[in-house]
Amino acid sequence: MAILRFQALKTAINYKPSTFEGEEKRSELFASNVFNESTMRQYLTGDAFKSVVSAIHDGKKINRVVADQVASSMKNWALSKGVTHYTHWFQPLTGATAEKHDAFFETLEDGIAIEKFDGDQLVQQEPDASSFPSGGIRNTFEARGYTAWDPTSPAFIYETTLCIPTIFVAYTGEALDYKTPLLRALHTIDDAATQVCRYFDKNVKKVSALVGWEQEYFLVDKNLAACRPDITLTGRTLLGHSSAKGQQLEDHYFGSIPNRALNFMRDLENQCMLLGIPAKTRHNEVAPNQFEIAPIYEEANLSVDHNSLLMDVMGRVAARHNFKVLLHEKPFANINGSGKHNNWSLSTDTGVNLLKPGKTPMSNLQFLTFFINTIKAVYENEELLRASIASASNDHRLGANEAPPSIISIFIGAQLTKVLNDLEGVTKGKLSPKEKTDLKLNVVGKIPDVLLDNTDRNRTSPFAFTGNKFEFRAVGSTANCGNPMTMLNTIIAKQLKEFKIEVDELIESKNFKKDEAVFNVLREYIKASKDILFEGNGYGKEWEEEAQKRGLSNNKNTPEALKVKLHKSTIRLFEEMNVMSKVEVEARYEVEINAYINHLQIESRVLGDIARNHIVPTAVKYQNILIKNVKGLKEIFNKDYVDFGKEQLNLIKAISGHIDDINSKVTQMINERKAANGIEDITLKAEAYCNKVKPFLNDIRYHCDKLELMVDDELWPLTKYRELLFIR
Numbered sequence: 220m221a222i223l224r225f226q227a228l229k230t231a232i233n234y235k236p237s238t239f240e241g242e243e244k245r246s247e248l249f250a251s252n253v254f255n256e257s258t259m260r261q262y263l264t265g266d267a268f269k270s271v272v273s274a275i276h277d278g279k280k281i282n283r284v285v286a287d288q289v290a291s292s293m294k295n296w297a298l299s300k301g302v303t304h305y306t307h308w309f310q311p312l313t314g315a316t317a318e319k320h321d322a323f324f325e326t327l328e329d330g331i332a333i334e335k336f337d338g339d340q341l342v343q344q345e346p347d348a349s350s351f352p353s354g355g356i357r358n359t360f361e362a363r364g365y366t367a368w369d370p371t372s373p374a375f376i377y378e379t380t381l382c383i384p385t386i387f388v389a390y391t392g393e394a395l396d397y398k399t400p401l402l403r404a405l406h407t408i409d410d411a412a413t414q415v416c417r418y419f420d421k422n423v424k425k426v427s428a429l430v431g432w433e434q435e436y437f438l439v440d441k442n443l444a445a446c447r448p449d450i451t452l453t454g455r456t457l458l459g460h461s462s463a464k465g466q467q468l469e470d471h472y473f474g475s476i477p478n479r480a481l482n483f484m485r486d487l488e489n490q491c492m493l494l495g496i497p498a499k500t501r502h503n504e505v506a507p508n509q510f511e512i513a514p515i516y517e518e519a520n521l522s523v524d525h526n527s528l529l530m531d532v533m534g535r536v537a538a539r540h541n542f543k544v545l546l547h548e549k550p551f552a553n554i555n556g557s558g559k560h561n562n563w564s565l566s567t568d569t570g571v572n573l574l575k576p577g578k579t580p581m582s583n584l585q586f587l588t589f590f591i592n593t594i595k596a597v598y599e600n601e602e603l604l605r606a607s608i609a610s611a612s613n614d615h616r617l618g619a620n621e622a623p624p625s626i627i628s629i630f631i632g633a634q635l636t637k638v639l640n641d642l643e644g645v646t647k648g649k650l651s652p653k654e655k656t657d658l659k660l661n662v663v664g665k666i667p668d669v670l671l672d673n674t675d676r677n678r679t680s681p682f683a684f685t686g687n688k689f690e691f692r693a694v695g696s697t698a699n700c701g702n703p704m705t706m707l708n709t710i711i712a713k714q715l716k717e718f719k720i721e722v723d724e725l726i727e728s729k730n731f732k733k734d735e736a737v738f739n740v741l742r743e744y745i746k747a748s749k750d751i752l753f754e755g756n757g758y759g760k761e762w763e764e765e766a767q768k769r770g771l772s773n774n775k776n777t778p779e780a781l782k783v784k785l786h787k788s789t790i791r792l793f794e795e796m797n798v799m800s801k802v803e804v805e806a807r808y809e810v811e812i813n814a815y816i817n818h819l820q821i822e823s824r825v826l827g828d829i830a831r832n833h834i835v836p837t838a839v840k841y842q843n844i845l846i847k848n849v850k851g852l853k854e855i856f857n858k859d860y861v862d863f864g865k866e867q868l869n870l871i872k873a874i875s876g877h878i879d880d881i882n883s884k885v886t887q888m889i890n891e892r893k894a895a896n897g898i899e900d901i902t903l904k905a906e907a908y909c910n911k912v913k914p915f916l917n918d919i920r921y922h923c924d925k926l927e928l929m930v931d932d933e934l935w936p937l938t939k940y941r942e943l944l945f946i947r
């Protein structure tokens with residue numbers, strides 16, 4: 220009803236942003252709601268503390284007695300902060316986070332009430348898990364998945380509940396979440412990278428993957444959003460004519476942040492501080508009402524947990540400021556969507572960033588080793604990386620000239636391109652003393668200087684090297700980073716293992732010196748994987764053609780993109796790397812393809828309903844006003860009315876045309892949906908949704924948006940783009 224829209228507008232316009240109070244010094248707030256190592260040190264006995272620390276850093280098992288101690292001190296710490304409940308906190312394949320709260324409170328046989336939380340409750344729980352997606356792993360009748368404590372991610376207090384990060388696995392041991400395969404992938408890359416590091420430094424015992432994400436999002440007024448069933452049910456607008464002013468003036472990016480949004484951000488960052496999420500950067504993004512929050516990078520598992528937690532916190536904090544936060548990749552047509560860059564690097568326990576050029580030729584050779592192995596891994600598995608970011612919502616963004624295309628390529632900048640070119644010319648076989656010196660001085664020795672001004676950022680690249688890290692930019696804003704980060708670390712682990720074998724082989728059977736062997740293998744890698752390197756405009760049509768010639772994949776939609784997950788080679792890769800079993804890989808495919816189908820099904824239903832129940836009746840109402848008007852004109856002016864009412868008659872006709880189109884297209888869409896729903900095979904079903912149902916979404920929208928421009932603004936029931944996007 221239009222009345223609702225106007226009420227919401229009035230509320231939004233009159234909304235007085237309360238100033239956000241209570242901002243204390245960040246460093247003092249930081250992690251005060253986290254049971255981290257420094258809190259543990261206070262609460263645990265020395266032995267228990269040591270045991271937990273070695274579980275965190277070296278993956279050692281924690282025994283029952285220690286688990287009991289940890290549980291009891293966690294409970295005491297939580298109670299001291301007014302906490303009453305605890306939950307195992309996990310990330311099922313729905314993409315959201317899940318929790319089931321239990322009170323510490325228990326009664327004993329004699330009726331005495333106590334607060335109880337022991338090792339058993341800390342270590343393992345059995346949530347009623349039948350309704351989480353499992354891709355057929357866990358039969359519903361059995362419904363037994365369990366959660367198990369992940370001591371590498373510290374427990375935290377959120378909304379008066381003690382949250383314990385856990386993995387979520389089926390009774391039979393298969394992973395049902397994002398965290399389990401990620402932890403396995405991180406373990407594998409630690410192993411593979413450490414071995415390679417030892418060529419350069421024997422002291423390295425552990426390598427950790429580091430991740431820093433950049434979360435983009437939109438803020439819209441809560442009441443205005445509530446007038447839109449599409450936003451409420453699908454997280455994006457399925458229709459709505461563009462606002463006369465959109466992002467064309469480019470006046471929002473890095474502009475001053477509107478007060479109301481700023482208050483939200485301060486509140487959000489305050490929450491982040493308490494939860495130990497090291498939020499650091501905030502700024503406007505390209506589109507109106509679009510913003511970004513980015514933390515300081517952390518160990519990958521913790522960073523992924525923090526992003527999942529943040530997405531939840533954002534929603535809650537937004538509500539306090541009368542906002543709705545839209546994390547969807549494409550909430551509005553014709554203005555930029557949102558992504559979540561995943562910045563990734565590898566770091567040793569000796570404190571060296573393996574993707575940062577060093578100060579000596581030796582450390583640069585180490586840098587080049589990891590740099591080139593990453594390039595090779597991405598080249599050989601580009602389609603898998605594309606698959607790891609595939610979703611119905613990210614399909615809107617990739618290739619829409621605002622985000623990287625669906626072709627994966629790597630940008631490395633002019634200086635490093637030159638270094639690779641030089642390395643490619645290294646003599647095959649043993650190197651002459653002169654060549655060795657040359658390489659040391661002119662190629663490997665020169666990297667630090669040149670990289671200092673490596674500021675040439677190519678924003679159109681899906682995977683860019685940015686000085687000391689790779690930035691995976693094609694990740695969608697709603698994604699659980701665990702998915703792409705599992706993939707990336709797995710393919711790189713595999714590559715590093717191969718590299719080690721090849722180098723060892725040259726050293727052992729050909730009697731090469733270590734450096735010589737490394738140079739020789741790297742040279743071949745550069746030659747073999749050059750085709751993935753691209754420095755030009757990733758948005759251009761020419762790149763699509765060029766990429767096709769190079770044999771790079773260009774999977775434009777999710778059903779196409781996901782197929783590679785079922786390839787034999789993919790399953791072999793995951794099995795070999797101990798990241799996922801065949802059953803797990805196949806189950807994930809099923810979950811993801813089903814999610815795709817469900818998303819499109821919901822969107823298609825919602826649009827059908829809005830078109831028929833909101834748009835058409837509104838158009839008819841306005842048409843009746845026009846008809847009455849023409850009739851009135853006829854009465855007054857008698858037969859001359861035709862001239863006076865000509866424009867109205869044209870409008871009446873045009874409206875009828877759009878109504879006809881909407882109605883017939885909605886009917887056709889429903890029929891296509893029915894046909895798709897009848898398909899057993901989920902891959903074919905997803906394809907039917909993609910190719911047969913989805914096109915109607917745009918068709919129907921087109922006519923609805925035309926009507927929006929014709930119909931009296933006072934009758935229009937849905938909040939318009941200009942209202943959603945420019946309210947301050």
Ligand code: ADP
Nearest residue numbers: 429430431432513514515516562563564687688
């Ligand atoms: P941008 O210009 O893309 O916004 P920033 O320098 O602001 O880049 O960094 C973006 C993200 O990258 C931040 O989360 C930051 O902590 C993270 N980052 C910086 N260095 C590294 C690194 N070595 N490994 C992983 N992430 C990193």
Ligand code: MG
Nearest residue numbers: 433560562690
């Ligand atoms: Mg970035």
